[in-house]
Amino acid sequence: MTAVADVRESDLQEYFDATIAHDRRIEPRDWMPEAYRKTLVRQIAQHAHSEIIGMQPEGDWLLAAPSLRRKAILLAKVQDEAGHGMYLYAAAETLGADRADLTDKLIERKQKYSSIFNYPTLTYADVGVIGWLVDGAAICNQVPLCRSSYGPYARAMIRVCKEESFHQRQGFELLMTMMRGTEGQQAMVQDAVDRWWWPSLMMFGPPDDDSPNSAQSMAWGIKRHSNDELRQRYVDMTVPQAAVLGVQLPDPELALDESTRRYRFGPIDWSEFKQVVSGHGPCNDERITRRRAARDDNAWVLEAATAYAAKHSA
Amino acid sequence: MNDTETVYDALDQAHGGEGQWAFGTGFDDPLAGVDTTVPDGVDAADLGAYCLMLGDDALVLSQRLTEWATRSPELEEEVAVANCALDLLGQARLLLGRAGTCGVLGRSRSLATESIPDEDALAYFRAPDEFRNHVLVEVDGGDFAQTMVRLLIASAYRLAVFTRLRDSRDPVLSAIAAKGVHELTYHRDYAARWVLRLGDGTAESHRRAAVAVDALWPLLADLFTATEVETRLTGAGVAVDPGGFEVEVREVLGTVLTRATLDAPEWPVARPSPGRAGSHTPELAPLLAELQGLAREHPAATW
Numbered sequence: 001m002t003a004v005a006d007v008r009e010s011d012l013q014e015y016f017d018a019t020i021a022h023d024r025r026i027e028p029r030d031w032m033p034e035a036y037r038k039t040l041v042r043q044i045a046q047h048a049h050s051e052i053i054g055m056q057p058e059g060d061w062l063l064a065a066p067s068l069r070r071k072a073i074l075l076a077k078v079q080d081e082a083g084h085g086m087y088l089y090a091a092a093e094t095l096g097a098d099r100a101d102l103t104d105k106l107i108e109r110k111q112k113y114s115s116i117f118n119y120p121t122l123t124y125a126d127v128g129v130i131g132w133l134v135d136g137a138a139i140c141n142q143v144p145l146c147r148s149s150y151g152p153y154a155r156a157m158i159r160v161c162k163e164e165s166f167h168q169r170q171g172f173e174l175l176m177t178m179m180r181g182t183e184g185q186q187a188m189v190q191d192a193v194d195r196w197w198w199p200s201l202m203m204f205g206p207p208d209d210d211s212p213n214s215a216q217s218m219a220w221g222i223k224r225h226s227n228d229e230l231r232q233r234y235v236d237m238t239v240p241q242a243a244v245l246g247v248q249l250p251d252p253e254l255a256l257d258e259s260t261r262r263y264r265f266g267p268i269d270w271s272e273f274k275q276v277v278s279g280h281g282p283c284n285d286e287r288i289t290r291r292r293a294a295r296d297d298n299a300w301v302l303e304a305a306t307a308y309a310a311k312h313s314a
Numbered sequence: 315m316n317d318t319e320t321v322y323d324a325l326d327q328a329h330g331g332e333g334q335w336a337f338g339t340g341f342d343d344p345l346a347g348v349d350t351t352v353p354d355g356v357d358a359a360d361l362g363a364y365c366l367m368l369g370d371d372a373l374v375l376s377q378r379l380t381e382w383a384t385r386s387p388e389l390e391e392e393v394a395v396a397n398c399a400l401d402l403l404g405q406a407r408l409l410l411g412r413a414g415t416c417g418v419l420g421r422s423r424s425l426a427t428e429s430i431p432d433e434d435a436l437a438y439f440r441a442p443d444e445f446r447n448h449v450l451v452e453v454d455g456g457d458f459a460q461t462m463v464r465l466l467i468a469s470a471y472r473l474a475v476f477t478r479l480r481d482s483r484d485p486v487l488s489a490i491a492a493k494g495v496h497e498l499t500y501h502r503d504y505a506a507r508w509v510l511r512l513g514d515g516t517a518e519s520h521r522r523a524a525v526a527v528d529a530l531w532p533l534l535a536d537l538f539t540a541t542e543v544e545t546r547l548t549g550a551g552v553a554v555d556p557g558g559f560e561v562e563v564r565e566v567l568g569t570v571l572t573r574a575t576l577d578a579p580e581w582p583v584a585r586p587s588p589g590r591a592g593s594h595t596p597e598l599a600p601l602l603a604e605l606q607g608l609a610r611e612h613p614a615a616t617w
């Protein structure tokens with residue numbers, strides 16, 4: 001028996017609480033309550049899965065990108081998302097999780113990913129709109145996470161957010177170019193905005209009065225702002241950008257509230273959100289099937305790497 | 315500072331920063347700042363034709379590698395294969411752009427609208443028989459073993475070309491080669507590491523690697539006979555005669571195969587490359603149809 005093991009759990013809890021209260025970071029080797037660890041693993045894994053599944057909708061346009069410059073931009077972006085997934089899985093591994101195991105849970109549908117990626121990309125304008133709206137919403141969600149109480153997650157977020165801001169800029173630049181192009185291109189952009197606007201609002205999660213885990217996550221400093229607060233910031237940031245672009249956001253109730261200087265928007269169709277989250281969106285099966293195929297069809301490659309390493313580890 | 319400001323700051327900084335941009339994704343003309351005058355005594359048509367050969371090799375292989383996106387064995391491979399594809403795409407853009415400045419655009423320039431840059435006119439508005447790539451880079455990717463064996467062959471070959479082109483009398487080719495040598499060294503070493511793991515891994519991976527080697531080895535026959543264009547440009551100090559480094563490439567590949575416990579098939583007898591003359595396998599047309607389809611559907615669009 002060492003002295004460390006004699007330290008009472010209540011002391012550890014006290015130290016943990018004080019660290020959170022002083023807005024300092026919890027690091028991998030620090031003691032933490034089991035529920036904190038579990039909540040973080042679930043959140044970070046879900047985030048990592050979203051990065052990886054999120055490669056697919058845009059990745060579907062890689063081979064057909066309409067110019068070599070656009071192909072290079074898109075390929076670099078999709079590659080960045082793989083990198084984001086890697087940092088995040090690595091952050092989850094500091095909490096004792098295992099990347100391969102988390103991937104299995106994703107494929108077995110035991111863990112979720114952002115439901116926005118269950119919508120199809122129908123035209124090349126979708127690539128621009130995903131950059132502008134989806135990466136834009138991701139930034140609003142993630143910038144506060146750069147101050148998350150868990151150190152490795154916070155640090156991963158800083159790196160991720162910088163790259164997401166490039167993605168948003170590139171998406172917006174593609175849309176600006178298309179809006180200066182032919183009538184057909186302009187119509188493509190408007191159509192894509194019509195399809196992605198509401199799902200992008202749903203990326204912030206259910207409304208606060210229907211978000212059971214939020215309060216605990218806020219108390220732990222894992223989450224910094226409520227879903228509704230972040231959603232409002234996103235709307236406030238995006239409406240002026242839509243005006244610059246010259247597109248209509250598909251919400252007749254969208255209007256500036258002169259007293260608060262914030263935008264009011266119409267009701268969100270949460271029944272659609274629940275459908276998609278529960279696995280019944282347009283592309284849920286396709287996304288998981290492809291991830292499963294990447295794992296299973298190439299299992300022999302990883303087995304070879306393991307066997308080779310075993311033979312050659314002197 | 316509140317978080318809303320941080321969001322805007324992050325976006326603001328993005329406008330000034332350069333480091334995050336992958337090569338070739340910038341907004342500038344990729345050949346900006348390089349002297350594009352064709353050197354004295356060099357036939358511009360020859361130089362343009364040569365750039366098409368090297369550019370098409372890179373473009374077509376890049377497209378094949380990109381087929382792995384979201385389907386790779388591991389996230390590390392996802393990133394590494396995309397990296398190779400991006401590097402080759404960057405090389406292709408510069409080389410097709412150089413072909414454009416040499417005036418080698420043919421029909422593609424009149425099929426594409428004026429707002430479309432030369433690199434895209436050449437990539438998107440040529441027919442399969444106008445492509446000058448070797449057959450090696452166009453055949454179907456197959457499994458991960460085929461992909462890595464092909465990448466090993468293609469990058470060992472291209473590295474031999476680019477190492478020598480650093481001394482080309484054409485300043486554009488020389489600049490492209492100087493940058494490309496670093497990229498291709500990485501591609502070759504990455505592919506070689508995987509060929510070792512697969513060849514000397516499990517019985518199944520060894521079997522697959524051996525199948526890949528047997529399938530791809532005959533295509534080495536195409537790589538080492540100089541076209542007339544290459545012969546003339548080699549004389550002018552601009553290009554290299556691939557016959558001059560056949561032994562070197564053979565040694566590189568032989569070393570990797572031996573260490574990978576794979577048998578090297580008989581080295582094929584060199585013959586003129588059908589691909590360099592515009593004669594391709596049926597696998598090229600569908601690859602190009604996918605690459606070109608959207609751009610051709612909207613010929614008046616700018617992207």
Ligand SMILES: [Fe+2]
Pocket residue numbers: 051080081084160164
């Ligand atoms: Fe990301």
Ligand SMILES: [Fe+2]
Pocket residue numbers: 081135163164167
């Ligand atoms: Fe992103």
